[in-house]
Structures are given as C-alpha cells and as structure tokens.
Amino acid sequence: MADDLKTTPLSKTEPPKAPDVAPVQAESMKDFSQNPYKKWIYLAQAVDSWRLWPRAFLTVYVILVYKVVTWFMSLPTPNLEQSGLVSVVVGAGAAWFGLYLGSSPRK
DSSP: OTTTTOOOOOOSSSOOOOOOOHHHHHHHSOOTTSOTTHHHHHHHHHHHHHTHHHHHHHHHHHHHHHHHHHHHHHOSSOOHHHHHHHHHHHHHHHHHHHHHHHOOOOO
C-alpha cells in the first residue's frame, strides 16, 4: 500500500506535458468578425429598407387589376361569374393596400 503513494520526482529540465486540447479550443473560439455572408446580410438589409417586396406586389396587383378591368369592360354581355371575379380582384386590392400602409420598415 505504501508503494502506491510513492511519487516519482520530476526532472528539472523537462516540464510536464499538458494534454493536447488546442484543436478543441480553436474550434470553440472561432472569430465571428469575419462573416462570409456579410455581403448577403447587407443586401438583405438594403432590400428590407427599400421595401422592394411590398412595392413589387403592389405593382403586379395594379397590372392585374388593369388587365381584369379592361377584359371585363370589353365583354359584350358579362354574366354573374365574371362580375364576381372582378369584385374579388378589386376587393383584394383594398386588403393589399391596407397591409402596405399598415406595414413599416423594421428598426
């Protein structure tokens, strides 16, 4: 039992070796200041601040309403289904416009 408690003296020329944990530390301590997606983030912020998507949707909607209304007015005798389609398209415009006015850019 006394033999188990014996310690071996360390030589004064060689320090004890530390366990190899450098790869684990390097992996967990990444430098996040060099983000490879930085340009994409700036582009997304620009698109969001310019509000391109709502403006594009409203532009497409205006074109759709124009085409539907000119089609409806060119019909010789419109029936109930055709006038219902025009009512739905024009009514959806009120919802789109309300959502556009109610939204604001995030800060």
